[in-house]
Amino acid sequence: MNESLVYNRHSQADVCLLLEGTFPYVRGGVSTWVKQIIEGMPHLSFSIIFLGAIDGDYDEPAYDIPENVIHIELHYLLETDVQTENKKKPFWKIEQDKTEQFSKNDELHSMLSTSEGVLGDDVARSFAGLLIGPGAINETELKHSKLAWNTIKRKYEEAPEGLDFNHFFWTIRAMHSPLFTLARIAENAPQASVYHSVSTGYAGFLGSLLSTQTNAPLIISEHGIYTKERELDLAQVDWIPEEINPFKVGLNDNMNYLRRVWIRFFQSLGRMSYASANEIYTLYNGNRIRQIADGAPEEKLTIVPNGVNVERFKAIRRAPDAPIPPVLALIGRVVPIKDIKNFIRAMRIVRAKVPNAEGWLVGPQDEDPDYTRECKLLVESLDLGNCIKFLGFQSPDDIFPKIGLSVLTSVSEGQPLVMLEGYAAGIPAVATDVGSCSELVYGVNEEDKAIGASGAVVPIANPAEFADAAITLLRDEDIWRNARDAAITRVETYYDEKDMIRRYADIYQTQLDFSTSVSKAS
Numbered sequence: 001m002n003e004s005l006v007y008n009r010h011s012q013a014d015v016c017l018l019l020e021g022t023f024p025y026v027r028g029g030v031s032t033w034v035k036q037i038i039e040g041m042p043h044l045s046f047s048i049i050f051l052g053a054i055d056g057d058y059d060e061p062a063y064d065i066p067e068n069v070i071h072i073e074l075h076y077l078l079e080t081d082v083q084t085e086n087k088k089k090p091f092w093k094i095e096q097d098k099t100e101q102f103s104k105n106d107e108l109h110s111m112l113s114t115s116e117g118v119l120g121d122d123v124a125r126s127f128a129g130l131l132i133g134p135g136a137i138n139e140t141e142l143k144h145s146k147l148a149w150n151t152i153k154r155k156y157e158e159a160p161e162g163l164d165f166n167h168f169f170w171t172i173r174a175m176h177s178p179l180f181t182l183a184r185i186a187e188n189a190p191q192a193s194v195y196h197s198v199s200t201g202y203a204g205f206l207g208s209l210l211s212t213q214t215n216a217p218l219i220i221s222e223h224g225i226y227t228k229e230r231e232l233d234l235a236q237v238d239w240i241p242e243e244i245n246p247f248k249v250g251l252n253d254n255m256n257y258l259r260r261v262w263i264r265f266f267q268s269l270g271r272m273s274y275a276s277a278n279e280i281y282t283l284y285n286g287n288r289i290r291q292i293a294d295g296a297p298e299e300k301l302t303i304v305p306n307g308v309n310v311e312r313f314k315a316i317r318r319a320p321d322a323p324i325p326p327v328l329a330l331i332g333r334v335v336p337i338k339d340i341k342n343f344i345r346a347m348r349i350v351r352a353k354v355p356n357a358e359g360w361l362v363g364p365q366d367e368d369p370d371y372t373r374e375c376k377l378l379v380e381s382l383d384l385g386n387c388i389k390f391l392g393f394q395s396p397d398d399i400f401p402k403i404g405l406s407v408l409t410s411v412s413e414g415q416p417l418v419m420l421e422g423y424a425a426g427i428p429a430v431a432t433d434v435g436s437c438s439e440l441v442y443g444v445n446e447e448d449k450a451i452g453a454s455g456a457v458v459p460i461a462n463p464a465e466f467a468d469a470a471i472t473l474l475r476d477e478d479i480w481r482n483a484r485d486a487a488i489t490r491v492e493t494y495y496d497e498k499d500m501i502r503r504y505a506d507i508y509q510t511q512l513d514f515s516t517s518v519s520k521a522s
Contacts, residue, residue, distance in 0.1 A: 011070055013047035015508060016192030016210075020051040020203035024061035024072070027364055027393060028333060029417040030198060030223050031063065033306065038066045040501035044508060047071040047190045051202055053078050071190050077178040077202060101137050102147040105130055106154075112268045118297050119275040127272060128212035131183035139180035143173060160257050171240075171258050175265050182206045186213055193515040194219065194508060197273065201226040201266060204273030215518055217278040217511040221304075223414035224435070225290050230266045232337060232412055234259050271295035278511065283415035284436035284444075304507075306415045307500030310492055313424030316401050317488075320481070326474055327403040328430075329360040331396060331418045332410075334372045339432070341378055342409040342463050348382050349467035354474055359388045362399055400425035404474055410434050411460055423491035428483035429455035430469045440490070448494065454487035 406422035413435035443449035456469035
């Protein structure tokens with residue numbers, strides 16, 4: 001890690017943000033939101049614990065660090081450097097009578113795999129006790145103790161016949177190793193009055209460990225639903241083997257069992273995160289329904305929509321009677337979840353009806369180089385090199401005045417800030433029917449719906465319908481201008497950054513007051 005980012009480890013921050021793959025190293029909507037929150041509350045001090053995947057993926061921060069951030073630390077979850085005196089001891093000879101702990105571990109895992117819904121805070125605390133403090137199970141024991149070996153063997157015996165033991169064994173080790181990294185982070189974390197995780201997953205579980213260890217309040221904000229996004233990722237990854245032994249079980253999908261194990265693992269992290277949280281905040285009702293289904297206690301959930309700096313983008317709106325540029329801009333990362341290929345295929349149809357149309361891809365291209373290369377090859381194969389431009393990261397202030405439509409072809413979203421920023425700049429949107437996109441385009445309630453459509457929403461992975469919606473808006477000035485007016489009215493009425501900052505300032509103050517009262521009582 002760049003040591004210049006470690007400012008003041010020993011000062012207690014008002015709020016410690018737990019961030020997995022977002023601010024300040026990765027650009028995107030959630031990172032923009034985090035920056036809004038920090039800069040919108042200069043009276044509070046923040047520390048940041050950033051969780052990344054592999055050393056080397058994150059060089060310099062992608063954002064300037066606000067002055068009220070007093071500490072940042074960066075950790076990698078896919079690398080471990082366990083230094084223990086037991087490391088060189090013989091296999092089977094290292095545990096110090098951890099029978100009770102492994103028995104408790106088996107009991108908790110069994111309960112998680114057979115139960116659904118809301119967990120009690122005691123379950124999260126029990127897991128924390130297995131990872132932190134005197135008598136905790138350490139990573140060396142997971143990898144080399146006979147007790148761990150026996151546990152893995154028992155779990156393997158419950159798996160479908162024909163599952164390769166080596167695949168199962170290494171899956172379990174890979175799955176659990178990051179938890180020991182999180183335990184070490186929690187034991188040495190900077191002090192804070194409030195911990196705030198901007199997801200469940202590993203960051204949320206770290207929040208659970210920190211809340212258990214310090215008794216400080218934990219709040220969780222979810223933009224996209226972490227478990228849903230991991231399910232989408234796991235459906236596509238090629239590092240989970242699919243081969244089976246046909247001599248034992250014939251042709252079936254037993255190896256997909258490992259994908260289900262991974263999904264249950266992330267679901268369990270989510271349930272424990274929810275159980276430990278004092279409050280859970282979400283962006284819209286669709287998220288709220290999914291969170292309840294995933295085990296979030298309904299009484300903890302509150303909807304706080306995103307907001308954007310309306311005044312900033314108002315300054316770059318074109319004149320009401322200005323020509324409509326035939327440019328469709330997808331502002332976002334070039335990654336599979338954004339389904340860039342769908343946009344490219346749609347542009348071929350758009351060009352047939354709007355010959356001067358252009359498609360701009362505005363966002364980082366280095367997060368998934370293989371996917372970026374596939375997208376560029378698709379552009380070449382469809383002979384679209386003269387109209388689709390890969391522009392890399394650009395400031396939205398420079399892009400919005402030059403485009404006619406803001407577009408999203410994602411297969412998963414929360415409440416996209418880029419759509420709201422476009423609205424504030426007077427740009428209608430065409431988006432797939434994911435997250436809150438339908439609410440953003442057509443409205444949430446009767447009063448909101450009366451404003452009118454601020455663009456169009458189309459099905460996922462349907463380039464023909466996507467293209468038709470874009471063509472209609474670009475070719476009919478009255479429809480486009482009505483959509484622009486609705487976009488401006490909607491964002492100014494319901495999605496102003498000032499309202500969001502005020503609500504989170506109140507949330508933090510409530511939790512800070514609670515933290516102070518707990519400290520005085522103890």
